[in-house]
Amino acid sequence: MDNVSVVTFFILSGLNETNDYKVTLFTFTLLYYCMILFLNISIIIIIILDQNLHEPMYILLCSCCINGLYGSTGFYPKFLLDLFSSSQQISYEWCLLQALVMNSFVCCEVSILAVMAYDRYLAICRPLHYQSVMTKRKVSQLICFSWFTPFCIFSINILLTSRLRLCGVNIDRLHCVNWVIVQLACYQSDTFSINVTAHFTMTIYFSHGLFIIWTYMHLIRTCAKSKDDRVKFMQTCVPHLVSLVTFIVVVLFDLMHMRFGSTDLPRSLQNFINIEFLLIPPVMNPVIYGFKLTKIRNRILCFFPRKKLPPLS
Template sequence: MIRHLSSLIMDNVSNVKSFVLLGFNDTMNFRVPLFIITLLHYCVILFFNISLVLLIVLDESLHEPMYIFLSSFCINALYGSTGFYPKFLSDLLSSFHHISYEGCMLQAFIMYSFSSCDLSILAVMAFDRYLAICRPLHYHSFMTMRRLSQLVCLSWLTPFCIFSINIPITSRVKLCGINIQRVLCPDWLIVKLACPEVKSNLTLIVYIFHGFFIIWIYTHLIKTCMRSSEDRVKFMQTCVPHLTSLIIFLFVMVFQSIYGRFDSTDSSRIFQNLIAIELLTILPVMNPLIYGFKLTKIRNRILTSVYLNRK
């Protein structure tokens, strides 16, 4: 059936209407256990992130910039996860794994805007910690509710504007194939189907700019914290969770970029798919756990809620 679809669409490669997701071919023998594990993982992501957002919204003592940025972080995790898991779960139960051209473009947009938003929010959170530790006297006068709203909007709108340009450019290239060797539609794989193959450095420029900005921020933070024991305590309490999330994010993104650039057909398709979706499996679960256990106010609020429920 897939071969028949391929022959029909390949008759007019410049007008591709849908893609075949070949990444599911190796999951047919264990798709039911994989469906159950994935569904449980998705439920855990929803539970952790929604709980943290509700906790921050409902507790007035947490209505501070750092926690509002954290809630934005969790909302982005929900956004990215919802752009992938429902489609992935339905495909696991189906014997025909295809996705429309429009659906593929939408999924590529969600995946890349999700990862870029994560980095933008991390950059804004680093800037917030820089002001709180290095410029404490000016922090409250600068970080007003209006300025806070502007920073949250900036962390979301910048990636969306960039990818609103990037995706239409990708959608205009002539394609010479419909087979995607993954379980999702990453933008770089769609570009690889172009004839001739095109390259886009816009996304890379965005990541590099954010990366240098965060490095510059933390250079100043570490220099400042070395001078005072009080600042060192503040750094350990509020910056370590952020720094941990940043290291995990950068490790995953660098590994994905290197592997994607030197993609080898010798490695198993299962391993290739794990690499492709690791950002969506690790970060949405790790970040709520890291911040939930490390940030004192959130940890105490969670423990208090658990204690009251037991009583």
């Protein structure tokens, strides 16, 4: 078939300048990945085991941590192997799979953050309707939507990409991304359907962003009227807002660099921009929620018994 690619592997050239400090990079990366696993799994286990945390906000946080594990595992194990490989090759099939994981991870995170914003909007702006709206069934449906929709959209994108004839194997990054693979197409006219689905996807998740802005406009307006609501906003909305802003900023940096970035930047800086969405959110989310949300913080502190003071004489 004429439209089937003959490419059987790709070369990830982002590691070309790391030969002098691969051992150091491997050590720190392994420790960092272990920290991601420990923090996210700890939050997940605490929420699952504690019946008092079986509330929509904490269930959504659990889903957010699972997504952090999903995205991180799609990158770090392969990256660690590449550090001690003579050539940073990845098979055609595994590259498409990694592209699917990376893209669906990002969009799933946006969907979960949008659902969390909706949850906070109901809890603060519509407290009388909260219990009747955010039922266990509704929360389950929203979480399934957050996971299923990005996976289906990017499965279609990856399927369309797999039908392209490619005229290159070099990917100037540390991991595979669908847009970069598409840029290797021999004929850009063949990418029309992919561009259409890409713009459709961007429209969907841009609307998620508009929805989040709308919810926070109402949240801020409501919380400005009541001291109790301001306290609730600081306790539950600020962690979400910090997580949201951080994730959007790091993803936009990567998108802007991928589309319009200069190749004159130092390789180390380009690599950092390309993977910062895999560096910051997977660690920041469990840390900021673990310290800011009172129930989770108290549950964590239970594992560290207080030292008893000697009796007064």
